[in-house]
Amino acid sequence: MKNIKVYSTPTCPYCNMLKEWLHSKKIKFEDLNVAVDQKAAEEIIKKTGQMGVPVTEIDGQFVIGYDPNTLEKLMK
8 A cells, every 4th residue: 555645734725626526536535734743834844845745655666746647546
């Protein structure tokens, strides 16, 4: 099983679309709210240089934004 982390905020519409997509596929993931989790926010900036969300980490590979096609490929 893949280790999936979603770095998001509650007010981000693309974050919500991403999480709904994952739920619809019955894919388990860890949801890290960078609005309140400063450590997660710093971690994602350090790893990717991204200050925006969503960022999805799948076994050490990153997908910036809501990109179902790329997510599907990395989850196989």
